[in-house]
Amino acid sequence: MDHQHHHNEHSSAQPMEHMAHSHAQHGEHQHGSPGMSHGSAKDFLRRFFIVSILLIPLALTNSAVAGFFHIPLFALGKWIQFGIATIIFGFSLVFFQHARHEIMMRKYGMMTLVSIAVGAGYLFSVASTFIPSLHTEFYLEIATLVWVLLFGHYLEARSSAAAGNALSEVAKLLPKQAHKMVDGKEEEVAIGELKVNDMVLVKPGEKVPADGEVAAGESHMNESLVSGESKPVHKGKGDTVVAGSIAVDGSLTVRLTRVGESSTIGQIQKLITAAGETKPRSARIADKAAGVLTFSALSVAILTVTVWFFVFGHSFVFAITLGITVLVIACPHALGLAIPTVTTIATSLAVKNGVFIKNLSKIEVIQKADYVVFDKTGTLTTGSFGVTNVIGFSGVDVAEVVRAAASLEQHSSHIIGQAIVDYAKAKGARLSEVLDFKNVAGKGIQGSLDGQPYAVGNVAFVRELATLSTEAEEQIEAVLSKAETVVCVVRGGQLVGMLTVADTIKPEAYETVKKLHTLGIKVAMLTGDNERVAEAVAKELKVDTFFANVLPEDKYAHLRALQQQGNIVLMVGDGVNDAPALTQADVGIAIGAGTDVAVEAGDVVLTRSNPADVVRLIVLSKKVYVKMIQNLVWALGYNIIAIPAAAGVFAAWGFFLRPEIGALIMSLSSVIVVANALLLRRVDLEQRT
Numbered sequence: 237m238d239h240q241h242h243h244n245e246h247s248s249a250q251p252m253e254h255m256a257h258s259h260a261q262h263g264e265h266q267h268g269s270p271g272m273s274h275g276s277a278k279d280f281l282r283r284f285f286i287v288s289i290l291l292i293p294l295a296l297t298n299s300a301v302a303g304f305f306h307i308p309l310f311a312l313g314k315w316i317q318f319g320i321a322t323i324i325f326g327f328s329l330v331f332f333q334h335a336r337h338e339i340m341m342r343k344y345g346m347m348t349l350v351s352i353a354v355g356a357g358y359l360f361s362v363a364s365t366f367i368p369s370l371h372t373e374f375y376l377e378i379a380t381l382v383w384v385l386l387f388g389h390y391l392e393a394r395s396s397a398a399a400g401n402a403l404s405e406v407a408k409l410l411p412k413q414a415h416k417m418v419d420g421k422e423e424e425v426a427i428g429e430l431k432v433n434d435m436v437l438v439k440p441g442e443k444v445p446a447d448g449e450v451a452a453g454e455s456h457m458n459e460s461l462v463s464g465e466s467k468p469v470h471k472g473k474g475d476t477v478v479a480g481s482i483a484v485d486g487s488l489t490v491r492l493t494r495v496g497e498s499s500t501i502g503q504i505q506k507l508i509t510a511a512g513e514t515k516p517r518s519a520r521i522a523d524k525a526a527g528v529l530t531f532s533a534l535s536v537a538i539l540t541v542t543v544w545f546f547v548f549g550h551s552f553v554f555a556i557t558l559g560i561t562v563l564v565i566a567c568p569h570a571l572g573l574a575i576p577t578v579t580t581i582a583t584s585l586a587v588k589n590g591v592f593i594k595n596l597s598k599i600e601v602i603q604k605a606d607y608v609v610f611d612k613t614g615t616l617t618t619g620s621f622g623v624t625n626v627i628g629f630s631g632v633d634v635a636e637v638v639r640a641a642a643s644l645e646q647h648s649s650h651i652i653g654q655a656i657v658d659y660a661k662a663k664g665a666r667l668s669e670v671l672d673f674k675n676v677a678g679k680g681i682q683g684s685l686d687g688q689p690y691a692v693g694n695v696a697f698v699r700e701l702a703t704l705s706t707e708a709e710e711q712i713e714a715v716l717s718k719a720e721t722v723v724c725v726v727r728g729g730q731l732v733g734m735l736t737v738a739d740t741i742k743p744e745a746y747e748t749v750k751k752l753h754t755l756g757i758k759v760a761m762l763t764g765d766n767e768r769v770a771e772a773v774a775k776e777l778k779v780d781t782f783f784a785n786v787l788p789e790d791k792y793a794h795l796r797a798l799q800q801q802g803n804i805v806l807m808v809g810d811g812v813n814d815a816p817a818l819t820q821a822d823v824g825i826a827i828g829a830g831t832d833v834a835v836e837a838g839d840v841v842l843t844r845s846n847p848a849d850v851v852r853l854i855v856l857s858k859k860v861y862v863k864m865i866q867n868l869v870w871a872l873g874y875n876i877i878a879i880p881a882a883a884g885v886f887a888a889w890g891f892f893l894r895p896e897i898g899a900l901i902m903s904l905s906s907v908i909v910v911a912n913a914l915l916l917r918r919v920d921l922e923q924r925t
Contacts, residue, residue: 443481
């Protein structure tokens with residue numbers, strides 16, 4: 237499948253580590269509306285610390301604070317306040333830039349309201365400093381407002397930097413160097429330096445660094461990441477190989493046909509920018525709420541001035557003071573922090589748990605999922621062959637069966653032979669030298685071991701060499717019905733044992749399915765393998781449903797069918813052929829060790845190729861969603877009560893919300909929102925079964 241024809245073949249690629257590092261370092265983030273200038277976490281933190289220090293003398297020269305602590309005020313106090321507040325006002329100009337963008341795009345949000353409140357409060361306070369009859373200053377209130385909002389911006393920028401760290405985690409899964417052939421000699425080069433038509437050497441066990449064509453050599457290639465087919469594919473001269481596929485048992489010299497964005501290096505290049513621009517729906521609710529608050533606060537402020545001056549006949553100074561108080565108190569500190577605090581912690585918590593959420597708006601969808609669909613090969617299974625069972629006949633010990641089979645197979649380059657040798661070595665078997673070794677094409681191998689003739693091969697080969705007992709025939713039939721490969725061991729014309737070889741299920745897969753069921757979520761499995769293989773794996777894992785013989789281009793159709801039944805579907809996959817399905821799903825989850833196309837198509841990337849991380853992702857999303865709603869309710873609830881109180885609605889009962897009290901409550905509500913978000917850090921993402 238030409239999955240990358242739309243990329244520019246000659247586009248230059250920067251090395252992954254550099255890319256990851258630069259993003260993580262700059263921590264770029266967009267706040268609010270698009271087109272807004274970027275600010276780094278470090279810059280906002282620096283501003284926040286400077287304002288924190290300046291707040292101390294500002295508070296001590298404030299009449300209300302000084303009166304509370306019985307600190308005598310001195311004559312220059314109001315001028316010190318004016319000077320410090322002006323410096324702090326300078327730090328708030330970044331909000332005015334953001335507000336300008338909001339106004340130009342007619343998306344009046346948080347920054348518009350902040351700018352009106354800060355601007356009006358500061359100008360009125362300056363007027364009070366020079367016109368003593370006004371005698372009301374909001375310097376401290378404005379300063380705390382700027383202080384809290386700078387912290388909110390810092391948290392947002394932090395979440396972007398955390399995403400950058402996640403990128404470098406995923407980058408670790410990719411090859412960093414390639415063996416480039418120059419004048420017949422091998423040179424180590426960074427992958428970013430590769431060009432079309434370069435010759436590279438791919439050794440056994442290594443990943444192909446970029447798409448190309450085999451110029452020399454042959455090998456079985458593990459393409460399970462790309463094709464979803466669990467059996468390795470033989471590649472020789474003239475065959476095409478895809479970035480990310482692994483050479484299993486031979487070396488290849490590959491002439492590169494695609495580099496840069498089109499190959500492994502382009503895997504996650506656009507990830508961070510895209511992630512920075514996504515917001516949870518609740519963040520968009522916060523933005524909308526801020527827009528509504530802007531107009532509500534302005535309307536209430538104008539109404540307050542009008543009613544108190546024209547209707548109740550109070551002095552204009554009294555009326556305008558109440559109007560400005562409304563604007564300052566309406567400013568949504570807590571609302572500005574409600575979502576960023578949660579998403580920042582959620583992002584870093586996710587990264588620690590092997591999950592990178594590219595699209596934060598999907599959190600709300602993940603937490604109400606009904607179905608998780610797994611692609612089988614490479615996701616629930618390892619995508620590589622392993623010995624699943626060993627049986628001894630005629631009283632022969634299982635260890636002896638393994639030793640004999642592996643001793644003969646160590647001379648074989650066949651993929652199944654290699655799996656048996658690896659298994660024997662893992663079991664600590666001592667392999668013996670084989671004499672008179674002979675390869676029987678398509679059937680098996682023969683040789684002399686410890687002075688006795690041995691043969692290892694498929695069922696057809698064994699039937700030629702030995703008479704099988706009824707018991708042996710039944711055992712073989714049972715294995716074949718599970719669609720596993722049978723390797724028989726014959727000694728001197730007698731069947732002494734057999735080994736079963738199959739694409740092995742990841743140990744974590746069992747627990748993952750069990751935990752998803754505990755969460756009330758159904759599990760489906762998609763595979764290109766035949767019905768027998770699929771059914772065997774499905775039974776073993778106890779999945780709710782499975783789809784076998786699925787052609788790559790038809791995967792998305794099965795997902796659509798589940799969606800049409802009213803299910804919210806998450807899809808977990810790792811290959812090129814999973815890309816359309818990942819896009820079709822309500823949330824696409826790409827396994828990070830997979831290919832660039834899968835990672836591009838997914839909304840979430842699992843950096844550890846561990847299916848259990850899907851459970852952690854769902855549990856995290858549920859907890860994060862609850863925190864977002866709690867914070868929104870708290871932040872908006874404060875404003876709904878505070879604005880009327882500041883406007884003097886409760887004046888008949890002798891209650892006015894004074895600016896300094898309003899500012900204190902406002903700061904407290906911000907602290908509560910942040911503290912509530914910080915509780916997320918203590919969340920246990922292990923779903924107990």
